[in-house]
Amino acid sequence: MSTTDTTDPTSPAGAADAVLDVRGLQKTYTGQGRSVEAIRDLTFSVPRGQLVCIVGPSGAGKTTLLRCIAGLLDTTAGEIVLDGETVTEPPRGMAVVFQEYGRSLFPWMTVRQNVERPLIERKVAAAERRRIVSEALEAVGLADSGDAHPWQLSGGMQQRVAIARAVAYEPKVLIMDEPFAAVDAQTRADLEDLVRALWQRLGVTVLFVTHDIDESVYLGERILVLSNRPTVILEDVVVDLPGDRDQLGTRSTPRFAELRAHVYELIQQAKQGHRPQDEPGPVS
Numbered sequence: 001m002s003t004t005d006t007t008d009p010t011s012p013a014g015a016a017d018a019v020l021d022v023r024g025l026q027k028t029y030t031g032q033g034r035s036v037e038a039i040r041d042l043t044f045s046v047p048r049g050q051l052v053c054i055v056g057p058s059g060a061g062k063t064t065l066l067r068c069i070a071g072l073l074d075t076t077a078g079e080i081v082l083d084g085e086t087v088t089e090p091p092r093g094m095a096v097v098f099q100e101y102g103r104s105l106f107p108w109m110t111v112r113q114n115v116e117r118p119l120i121e122r123k124v125a126a127a128e129r130r131r132i133v134s135e136a137l138e139a140v141g142l143a144d145s146g147d148a149h150p151w152q153l154s155g156g157m158q159q160r161v162a163i164a165r166a167v168a169y170e171p172k173v174l175i176m177d178e179p180f181a182a183v184d185a186q187t188r189a190d191l192e193d194l195v196r197a198l199w200q201r202l203g204v205t206v207l208f209v210t211h212d213i214d215e216s217v218y219l220g221e222r223i224l225v226l227s228n229r230p231t232v233i234l235e236d237v238v239v240d241l242p243g244d245r246d247q248l249g250t251r252s253t254p255r256f257a258e259l260r261a262h263v264y265e266l267i268q269q270a271k272q273g274h275r276p277q278d279e280p281g282p283v284s
């Protein structure tokens with residue numbers, strides 16, 4: 001298959017099996033006498049259980065997009081729909097893992113207490129909480145670290161705690177914003193495999209923003225490549241690699257190299273200001 005055959009014709013906006021619909025999203029930051037048009041027009045839909053990576057040049061609006069989807073930021077126009085409900089505030093069905101694991105965990109709480117906290121807020125009964133937390137820690141390989149405090153753990157382990165907390169929440173959509181940018185290469189590879197394993201086991205829908213093109217190809221079933229700001233989708237790339245992936249084997253296949261080269265080329269084009277030909281103008 002050539003790299004030009006990668007646009008997915010099967011993911012129209014508003015697909016019936018979509019867990020998440022982003023429709024005509026626009027976001028312009030205003031204040032202090034100036035405005036920044038971050039997102040011009042984004043429309044895409046994510047089928048339940050898909051692992052989607054989002055890449056684009058620095059400042060393209062990736063974090064802005066995730067914050068809008070997570071209900072943490074008001075949109076200027078357009079709509080985000082999670083399982084049929086318009087998102088107007090952080091919805092129960094979403095969990096977010098950020099890059100700064102150090103700041104997202106409470107240092108005075110143990111690992112177990114950190115993972116348990118959202119479940120307490122959700123008023124899950126104590127016995128059920130214990131079961132869910134144990135399973136989540138087991139799933140991320142931290143079954144023996146429940147009584148430790150975050151500051152006693154390595155960066156990679158702390159990020160595992162953040163992932164366990166997100167998974168324990170049993171989200172419909174797991175949002176990850178450059179979660180592995182601050183860990184070393186070996187830990188990063190392990191965490192990538194952890195995300196793929198959890199995704200396959202739990203069937204959760206994942207939106208994963210990364211700067212790393214190789215990571216997006218290795219992890220994703222699909223990659224949304226964003227243009228330069230003001231952001232539109234430059235290309236919706238299908239990652240047609242086998243579901244079972246491993247760091248050495250998958251990354252050395254010709255198809256992996258082909259997809260990586262294609263996404264790399266798109267990012268270069270985005271940086272040079274290339275836009276899709278049929279880009280709709282901003283709605284006035």
Ligand SMILES: Nc1ncnc2c1ncn2[C@@H]1O[C@H](COP(=O)(O)OP(=O)(O)OP(=O)(O)O)[C@@H](O)[C@H]1O
Pocket residue numbers: 029030036037038056057058059060061062063064065229
């Ligand atoms: N609170 C804000 N007020 C004004 N402008 C903002 C604000 N937050 C972000 N921006 C601008 O919106 C644009 C998109 O920012 P955003 O952080 O979403 O991009 P990004 O793709 O996540 O960047 P990076 O890849 O560097 O992390 C940038 O031009 C940024 O300066």
